[in-house]
Amino acid sequence: NAGVTQTPKFQVLKTGQSMTLQCAQDMNHNSMYWYRQDPGMGLRLIYYSASEGTTDKGEVPNGYNVSRLNKREFSLRLESAAPSQTSVYFCASSEVGGGNQPQHFGDGTRLSIL
């Protein structure tokens, strides 16, 4: 099983450029999440989707938008990239929300904003 697939794995952008990070899961999970990981900060939640058709802000949503395209796919968009958004981004999914289910993670996207 592929699990959670993120594309791309690496990306370099210039300040002001836009891009979309893609995430797809094949486990028929209802809930999906986007995190960013910065040195010394752990993982911080950007946005999440408890179920298809719903999205909610997490701890650090500013500068990002998301789309839950269908049950499988949850994309993260940077409309105007800033150097502060240089980070490693992880997508995750879980069978249901509620914090009672383990989250399954993709391999991450390393994004650098110059």
Next chain:
Amino acid sequence: AQTVTQSQPEMSVQEAETVTLSCTYDTSESDYYLFWYKQPPSRQMILVIRQEAYKQQNATENRFSVNFQKAAKSFSLKISDSQLGDAAMYFCASPDTCLAGNTPLVFGKGTRLSVIA
């Protein structure tokens, strides 16, 4: 967001010895799960173990076990017979009850574990 605190940014252990990684949390839920994840240099996030808060018995997965103290909101991870492959960043996670609707996990800042041969 709720807070998960890992007070040890770095730890080291001799191969075959035992090490304990600390974690405290502050969820207000009465029934919840707690998780430990491992992140090796490959960057993958791997579930190590989970604990159901309403269960008295501490969870165990092979060489990994937890010491769960609900009243103290403490959830430490013990690794026995440490192996070189255990070297990684370890994250503790608990439900974030500050967010609306379903409660995603909130993660601690991690403990980097080194294993010395």
